[in-house]
Amino acid sequence: MSASIRAILFDFDGTLVDSEPLHYEAWMHAVRPHGASTGWDDYRARFVGQTDRWAGRELLSSVGHPADDATVKTVCLAKHAYYREKTPERLAISEATRLLIHEVPSNLRLGVVSSSPTVDVEPTLLRAGLRERFEFMVCGEHVRNHKPDPEPYHLALERLNASGDALSATEVLVLEDSKSGIAAATAAGMRVRPVEDPALLVALVRAELGL
Incomplete structure (x- = not known):
């Protein structure tokens, strides 16, 4: 040693x-209703290691969706709920x-x-x-x-x-x-x-x- x-x-x-595949899946679940998405390779390159608030804002902005604080909070809460629901069986x-x-x-x-x-x-x-x-x-x-x-x-x-x-x-x-x-x-x-x-x-x- x-x-x-x-x-x-x-x-x-x-x-x-x-855990990153589950984080990615949770994000796609959260932003898809707002018309946003990104591929796995892009997610790994740009989003791994970033805060959820930054990620939510970036995903919404990428499709021209309003990324005000309230909307970002909504998608972050949806992402957290999905991730925590799946964690016991997936991680x-x-x-x-x-x-x-x-x-x-x-x-x-x-x-x-x-x-x-x-x-x-x-x-x-x-x-x-x-x-x-x-x-x-x-x-x-x-x-x-x-x-x-x-x-x-x-x-x-x-x-x-x-x-x-x-x-x-x-x-x-x-x-x-x-x-x-x-x-x-x-x-x-x-x-x-x-x-x-x-x-x-x-x-x-x-x-x-x-x-």
Whole structure:
């Protein structure tokens, strides 16, 4: 294990769990009544890692639909409702990832840093029996500025050091899949490993830790 790593921070969507296809499906369900849609490739290129408010406004604007605050709120609520209805049957952290998290040495501190709200993150961790393994979660409602701004990772470092430990950003390993997440962690001065596919997460972490 690299002696310089004292904590690991995991992004959630697209890193710990392959949730982006369901997010895409939920968005299409929400904006289709307004005449909007986009393809999977465009969604992956432009929308992964963005906030729901930004995504809703962008999808509506792309077809010339009014993207006022009230309409954006309506489509976001519809997206959230669909996503949360489908989550229990559609989303699960893989067994390989679950075993990996339990295998990480106990002296390494673990956290989750996600742009999604806690209500969309915590239930999946609980179902996998992993919630207690993560010391804390920094979620969308906890910050004013979202990724690619480094604020979520600055807050995560504050929480790591709240107990009196003196961790530096360079001692924190971050696993991120999106360009905005990678930019945020890099700007915070942390060690970042891109996760191109959730299926690759286990191999990446094992290589970093020498497991």
